Amino acid sequence: MTTNVHLTVATPDRMRELGRRLAGLLRPGDLLLLSGQLGAGKTTLTRGLGEGLGVRGAVTSPTFVIARVHPSLVAGPPLVHVDAYRLGGGLEEMEDLDLDVSLPDSVVVVEWGEGRVEELSEDRLHIVISRAEGGDGLSCDETGDVADVREVSLTGVGERWAETDLSVLIDY
Ligand SMILES: Nc1ncnc2c1ncn2[C@@H]1O[C@H](COP(=O)(O)OP(=O)(O)OP(=O)(O)O)[C@@H](O)[C@H]1O
Numbered sequence: 001m002t003t004n005v006h007l008t009v010a011t012p013d014r015m016r017e018l019g020r021r022l023a024g025l026l027r028p029g030d031l032l033l034l035s036g037q038l039g040a041g042k043t044t045l046t047r048g049l050g051e052g053l054g055v056r057g058a059v060t061s062p063t064f065v066i067a068r069v070h071p072s073l074v075a076g077p078p079l080v081h082v083d084a085y086r087l088g089g090g091l092e093e094m095e096d097l098d099l100d101v102s103l104p105d106s107v108v109v110v111e112w113g114e115g116r117v118e119e120l121s122e123d124r125l126h127i128v129i130s131r132a133e134g135g136d137g138l139s140c141d142e143t144g145d146v147a148d149v150r151e152v153s154l155t156g157v158g159e160r161w162a163e164t165d166l167s168v169l170i171d172y
């Protein structure tokens with residue numbers, strides 16, 4: 001079983017596509033921790049997750065709110081999208097948010113979550129996005145926007161991920 005994969009993602013559209021594909025592997029109670037510098041593509045990936053899960057409302061950068069709940073339109077789990085950049089206190093503050101949703105019944109995606117909210121679940125998927133090294137990596141996506149290449153690594157931690165084959169994400 002492949003619990004660690006490394007991908008090269010050329011454009012924002014491809015990043016969304018990766019999110020849509022990853023959504024197909026997700027179950028209620030899953031916790032995803034997204035890391036990567038400002039503008040790495042964490043929200044872009046989460047937008048694809050939201051599309052793949054079939055949730056209501058466009059996923060946007062939760063800059064002015066710490067967390068947003070997107071209910072499912074297809075009787076699946078809601079998507080809880082958290083920006084932990086502003087969540088100084090970590091888990092306790094997360095519990096104080098009073099999200100009016102059961103986290104074990106939701107897919108929870110936390111941007112900047114590493115080192116802050118691991119306690120939410122022993123099982124979690126770490127996703128690290130970084131700008132590709134070497135060359136300028138510039139290309140254009142389908143809309144003509146300038147895009148540059150990102151490296152994405154996904155690492156499953158815990159029993160839940162030990163039984164999920166992440167290699168299906170490679171040929172997307
Ligand atoms: N290959 C790529 N994958 C994803 N985004 C890309 C890529 N190339 C260029 N971009 C651009 O980079 C930006 C990524 O922004 P996004 O809001 O997703 O980042 P973020 O990691 O959520 O940042 P923040 O830390 O501020 O929340 C977008 O403007 C997107 O169009």
Ligand SMILES: [Mg+2]
Nearest residue numbers: 042043061111
């Ligand atoms: Mg973001």
